[in-house]
């Protein structure tokens with residue numbers, strides 16, 4: 001049961017990082033990033049006690065869903081979302097973490113309204129201001145939050161980021177701290193129809209630092225499932 005053992009080790013590291021920063025380990029949500037992993041592996045992760053499964057590709061997610069991979073699991077969409085795929089995932093996913101445009105907000109809002117549901121979403125922030133990377137720039141956040149507040153079917157629950165890879169950071173920026181500051185600022189502003197419950201950041205090679213900076217949701221793939229074979 002390699003996956004269950006890995007989850008146990010990751011949980012221990014999460015707990016230590018939470019306690020070091022004065023928080024309750026139970027408040028940190030562990031999302032297993034399952035791209036390119038089989039339905040069988042996903043079921044092992046669910047049995048091993050992760051809080052949610054994260055998927056990056058709609059097609060792959062729908063296939064694994066048909067194979068029963070997500071029974072008894074919460075499902076998060078964490079990959080780049082194309083507008084023509086929105087209708088297939090609204091309602092299926094408990095959370096869409098990667099919302100980064102007014103167009104997506106509008107499409108999710110309309111689809112959720114037609115299903116009579118409220119879709120949980122996170123707004124993805126391009127905190128490293130990287131060209132060709134998903135996410136909104138931080139100065140665009142107020143605009144997108146106000147727009148989202150106008151769609152009763154869209155429930156913004158927090159922020160998500162994939163900061164520049166650690167090996168590529170050659171500036172003085174601490175992206176995790178910058179994300180936490182944005183999160184706290186927005187929470188203090190109390191936008192209508194918007195909650196700042198979740199700050200999703202930190203992957204296999206960075207979750208300890210992310211939790212130290214205030215993350216309460218981490219997305220972990222290879223440390224749970226092993227390396228991906230591309």
Ligand SMILES: *Cc1c(COP(=O)(O)O)cnc(C)c1O
Pocket residue numbers: 033035056078079162203204205219220221222223
């Ligand atoms: C793959 C992926 C992860 C997890 O990456 P690992 O380095 O394998 O832990 C987290 N977030 C997103 C958006 C991903 O695509």
